[in-house]
Amino acid sequence: MNRKTLVLSAVVGLLAPVLVACGGSESGGDGGKTIVVGTTDQFVATKDAPAPFDPAHAYETGIWNVMRQSTQSLVHVPRGGGLPVPDAASTCNFTDKENESYRCTLRSGLEFADGTKVTADDVKYSIQRVLDIKDDNGPAGLLDNIDTMETKGEGEIVFHLKTPDATFPYKLATPAAGIVPKDKYQPKKLRDGFEMDGSGPYTMKAEVKNEQVVKFTFTKNPNYQGDVKFANDKVELRSFPTAEAMGTALAKGDIDLMARAMTPGQIQQMQVSPNKDVNLVEMPGLEIRYLGFNTDDPSVKNKAVRQALAQAIDRSQLVSKVYGQTAEPLYSLIPTSIAGHTNSFFNKYGESSKAKAQNILKSAGIQTPVKLTLNYTKDHYGSITEDEFKNLSAQLNATGLFSTTVQGTEWSKFRPAQKKGEYAVYGLGWFPDFPDPDNFVAPFFGKDNFLNTPYVSNDIRNTLIPQSRVAADRNQASKTFEQIQDIVANDVPVVPLWQGKQYVAARSDITGTEWAINSSSDLQLWELGRGKK
Template sequence: MNRKLLALPIVVGLMTPVLAACGSGSGSGDDGKAIVFGTTDEFHITPQAPAPLDPVTGYDIQSWNVFYNTFQTLLRYPRSGTDPEPEAAKECHFADGLGEQYRCTLRDGLEFSNGHALTSKDVKFSIDRMLAIKDENGPYSLLTNVDKVETPDDATVVFHLKDPDATFPYKLATPAAAIVDSEVYDPKKQHAGFDIVGSGPYQLDSFKEGDSAVFTKNPHYKGTIKLNNSKIELKFFKNSTDMEKALKAGDIDVMNRTMTPDQLNSLNISTDSNIKLTETAGTEIRYLVFNTADPVVKQKAVREAFAQIVDRQAITRDVYKRTTEPLYSMVPAGITAHATSFYNTYGEPSVPKARKVLKEANITTPVELTLSYTTEHYGEATKAEFELLKKQLDASGLFKIKLQPVADWHAYTDAGRKHSYQVYGMGWFPDFPDPDNYVAPFLAKDNFLELAYANPQIQNQLINSTRQKTQRSATFPDFTAVQNIIASDVPMLPMWQGKQYLAARSDITGTEWTLNASSTTQFWELGRGVTG
């Protein structure tokens, strides 16, 4: 059974859905029984990642799935709309006309899950700690515009920014600004192990590496979220096949990340009344990163010819079975200022055009390149995607491609930042629904990829210009210019844009609200209703 949630191509927030199937039910009940949520995500303690559940270390979708449910932020996104609303704060506003000072007042009586009082000092501690530790795998780059944080009293927090930033409230609604207990977390080092002390709607009761994690309702929580259940069990699976079997057997109630395209299509046409598939618009993107410090890749003509050959339509059709859409810009459809710059620049795939580009640059063919990808993080279809990429490029006669799969996610990202790859694949789940979040994390001075490529116009002019505009529609010209520069210089190559899917037993309610605009999971929306 399939239910689709339709969305118009406008700024994507937590959109009010339109249901096109039966059994949506909003009357969720809580019988005290855990709702078991299946995932192929993995959390491991390693020397490179000793603290997988510390907000300073996690900047990926699986970590944020946990953080959104266990930590509070001053602001959060509502069910519908894109403007952050108060959560741990009862009110926030820019306190000056320049957009350089942001002030928040906390709710009364806030407490962490251990019963400790939460005050403005904990908020300041959390921001200062994020910036002090500056973990290379963490989201500190979202907060680097913070100059200092002041706490005039226990209920007031004042952020002083280095430069005007209209997107700052959006950033305060992400786990980069998760509030941690200053009596528990060390100000200068990671909080190792599987332990969480937050003030969010859930507390983490247990974590068995490679098996399961149990979250229960936090009795100390004071915020705006209404829980439709009192217990969530996160069940970890090695592969999506075993996860689907568990769902059909009734051993789990819900599954999300990561399902294969074949599974999604099978569930879409299934007549099994016990299982329902929910589809929503998504703003996840996949892209390739070009290491412009590499002797071969630094030649712009090589990157242009590569972009001229890649057939996105074939990849979304043959690998992803139309569960994704071709993407021609780093800013996806559904986000303000989206443009189709790569299509405008390169048009349809063309080997003759690519050959001409290389010939005019006096580049000998075939160009030998290694394409690297992770086998752990983005699902089982990634391997097939890169195999088809290799086939397309090799078939042109202009490239000779070698594939390099990498199993360990942290080793993979570390190598990318160290410029160890020529070309490598990455994905992006947005921190917040604004075009800034598809530009600054990759192209600002403190970008998390640590790209060898740097464009002064983007870094010094265009990003700053967009952040001074509180009316986001006024940013169109600047963001269009950024997208056109990326298409011209090709430091990255956008590949496809994903949709969001969640499969659940028919008695589970709230699935239409469970995945937010960042593809993160809001456990509190899930409830248990009537089967069928």
């Protein structure tokens, strides 16, 4: 998710036993009192993104975490993670050994929030619409392995895939496959504005000022049928301009829980001086941060420049100085906690070394210092991103091999410019659409990839990615992913930097925080309840 372009988040991946709710929608706890959640995510309608919550356009974690509350897909990833389970569907499964045909049967009596019946034709329409619109910034790539969709009566749909794909159920669990009503979403045109309609757990009302949402109100959908059980009747999600403002609101009791994104300083303060009224929970994270390159730009077209950057950067120093204990160095796009991870960049380059970086450049005939601008977004990942890029720039300049400057840009301008190839070097983050190594590879190097990168590895795109998707047992694909990571470390279309730990901070009377997020950092507001102190 640009999706998946994200932050050191307080909405986190929780690696825990899978406890699956078995359908139903009973409220629990003190469901009558609204629970208020804070976020620093900004929700803005712009010329480049006029339809923030349209499934055909939306593709970043903050947006998806709003959409998951009101849109419903055939399956969803349960509580603590694991394999997707039926949600709008009553059953879903592959019908062949090759993982090329996937059949789902809808729940009986399934309805949209307005009471309109949901049928298999609605499912087909919704997914075909995403594929037809194929928005430049959208998630169509997640679904482009669908060859045909066949409906049988009102309650059954079969997906016939172009090639085997054991990860397909995970893709159906994303908001990209959210089911929407035909009368609210035109077949080949995005829906402008902030409205959402679906059959998900809640209905949503957005409070908008200056084309920006300041508050969402989620109210329990009385027509919902699915896997979710409710611990509340209503939740508010409030957007704050800074993490500091959000922290102040939590301390005053104006909000009940802090979601993304807390600063390392806030986290450290809570660890050193705990507040008896606030609980801080640390969990393993799946967020990664990396440098990307426009490999057609003359300044970085020679891979020796990119290799020298990978050799010169001191990840441990970066993490220690900027993020402290809230992150750890990363030497692959695939995080350490995901099966198939290997430290390919460390295996090739080892520790940071000026001498080795100098030899790489000298052998390629590259004159030094190499002049580069390091571009970052100054309002999407929090203010600390500026500190990160100043640190990177200082590191590189200290070698004498590079002469770098940093440039911060608002996300609304940064992302379109990056997609158009206007930046030679840029910083982005990633949370997975689903917790499988495929989702740390295909969105970067597959066809119509998220980065819109000119870099192409035919081995990765045409052989290794399809080969990795055949294995139903994902551990059997580990060797293939190791090959992919080694190719990336050699070609350096990206440089992985760090992997984030993740945190939730909540008032002590809030229950269900351990289930409020799952292993892909999906926000599950229905899990939050209010107990007694």
